[in-house]
Amino acid sequence: MCEVAMEEQDREISDVEQCSSVAENGVMLVVNHSRARPPFSVVLATVLYCAEFVTAAVLCSMYHYTDDVIWMSFTIVFMLVPAVLIQLALTFIHRDLGRDRPLVLFLHLLLLGPVIRCFEALVIYFKSGKKEEPYVTISRKIKLKKGTGTEMEWEIGQTERILATHRDAFKRTAVIQAFLGSTPQLTLQLYATIQEKYILPTRMALMIITLISITYGALVCSVLAIQIRFDDYKLQLRPCAYLCMIVWRGLEIATRVTALVLFSTALTHWTILVGMVNLLFFFFLPWVEFWARKGSLTENVEKNFSKLDTVVVLCMFTLLYACINIFCWSAVQLDLTHQELIEKRQQWGRLAMYYCGRFVENFLLITLWYFFKSDFYEYVCAPLLVVQLLVCYSLAVLFMLLFYQFFHPFRRLFKYNVHDCLHCVCCHKKRRGEQGRRGKPAHSYSTAATMVVGAEEPVELLDTQGSQPPDLTSQLGERETAIVDDMMEAA
Structure with missing residues (x-):
């Protein structure tokens, strides 16, 4: 019976392959027979988590040895807070509280949840090709129905579904680790380096790891935003696109952190005010828009959640959103009334306002540092440093424009x-x-x-010249429609 079922399924897939011609509206049928994809993103997120945690722990022991109580305390806080939130996120996503898994829960209590999850994902992947009855790999079919447009049906094997759950979970933990732990950790260690006026090798290693973690987390945010807005398609970003995004995010984050640290060395107490204003503004912005729209809270966060539990989860989600926007563009806008909590329409006006406002803020912070800097910078060419920071942030904006112009999938x-x-x-x-005088469109x-x-x-906005709405799917080429690989694996 199993062989007969497999033969029928192979025949069905082969029939789909034979129908690979372009349909009426330009949509192609896509099938991929490859085995389950390696969980590279899971391994990378776990390695960054462990490397940052271990390096921070070693640095805390060195601070304890030198009696640097303040640096040690803040380092421990920025090390433990994201670690605890990651354990809660993994437990919530995998729904382990209602399952009999005492060993996994115990390892989560020891802050080793990402390690055991990564080990599970690797075991599932390596065992997937050795089973007697291999799972059917991904096959995608787009069926054209008269009068109903297109309908995409996903047939994902059990192994790929489990690995997809692990990938989605670690994408979110990477964002939590990057913006609730790595960004304040990098800011703290850079500030401590400037204040103590010497470079500690362990501290430098921790700053490099945190910068990599933040860049990766920002990269994940950008790709997730693309996936959410274009959920009807699944395309692969080219290596040039990833390189452009890495340069864009790396320059943006490095410039922002440097500006905040330099300002904090000159006007320490005012830094708290700047940070709190940024945090509160981006935290309450989605809620103000929610109240202005007079919307109702989404009920799809969790079926068993009460309204209070839903509000708590949404507040944590909003806090993460605010922390991201303090250091870089989040690439998504929150909509607390939407089922996915994400606004799918691209807000180009808000994007322009964010980068213009952030450029002005960085300029003001660096200018204030220039006038109130300490004697430590007397051997540093301060005007050149100011120009370099502004040029680096401008280059970050330039690479962002290049990405949207040439490399966006x-x-x-x-x-x-x-x-x-x-x-x-x-x-x-x-x-x-x-155009009005000639009567021809430009x-x-x-x-x-x-x-x-x-x-x-609305369609009326697209049909400004009296023509029919453009068929966007007909503009897709064979290369774009035939790609079925995971767009996050290269990250």
């Missing part, structure tokens, strides 16, 4: 490109006037666009 689905967005208002009005500078057409926008 869905740039063919966008309506406008970066070149169109950078046109001045006068040029835009002049082009409109010429052509875009490039066919690779970068401004997303929101899924919730």
Whole structure:
């Protein structure tokens, strides 16, 4: 019976492969027969977690030996808080409280939850190809139905489903580790290095690990935002796209942390005010929008949760969102009324406001440091350092624009490109006037666009020239539609 079922399933998959021609609206049928993908993202997140925890513990012992109570206390706090939150997140995602797994729960109490989860994922992966009845690997089919558009059906094997659960869990723990632990840890250790006026090798190693962790967490945020907004497609980012994103995020975070640390060395007490204003603003912004819309709390966080439990979870989620935005662009906007808690429409105006405001804030912080700096910087060319920080942040914005212009996997689905967005208002009005006199639409500078057409926008807004709405799926090429690999594995 098993052999017959497998033969029928193979015949069904082969039939889907034979129907790989482009359908009426340009959508292709995609199938992938490869075995389960290695859990590289799980291993990377676990290695970063363990490396940062061990290095911070060693540094705490050195602080204890030299009687640096303040540095030791803050280092312990920034080491334990994200570790505890990661244990809670993994337990919540895997729903272990209702299962009989005492060993796993005990290891979570010892803050070794990511290690046992990574070990489980590796065991599942290596055993997947040795079973007598191998699970069917991923097959995707897009069925065209008359009058109903497209419907994507996922047939995922049990092994791949379990590994996908581990990957999703570790993506979220990587973000928690990066912005609730690594960013304050990096800021603290850089401040301690400047105050003590010497470089400690262990402290330098911890700063390098935390910077890598923060960059990876920001990379995960960007890719998750793309996956959420374009959940109907699953495309793979090219290596050049990842390289562009790494440079963009690395420069943005390094510049931001340096500006905060330099300002804190000159005006220590004012740093608390700057940090609290940023934290409270981004924390209450989603709630103010929620109250302004007069929405109701989503009930899909957890079925057994009461309203109080839901509010607590949403507050923790909002806190993470605020911590991300303090140091870099979160790439997503919260919508507490939505089922997925994420606003799927790309807010380009908010993106521009964020980077303009952050540039001005960094400029003010560095300028204040320049006028109130201590004598420690008398051998440092302060004007050159200010210029370097501003140039690095400008380069981060430039690489972000390059990503959206040339390397975004869905740039063919966008309506406008970066070149169109950078046109001045006068040029835009002049082009409109010429278009009205000639009666012909003006052509875009490039066919690779970068401004997303929101899924919730009405069709009337797209049909400004009296034509039919554009068929975005017909613009997809064979390379974009045939990719089925996980877009996070390269991260």
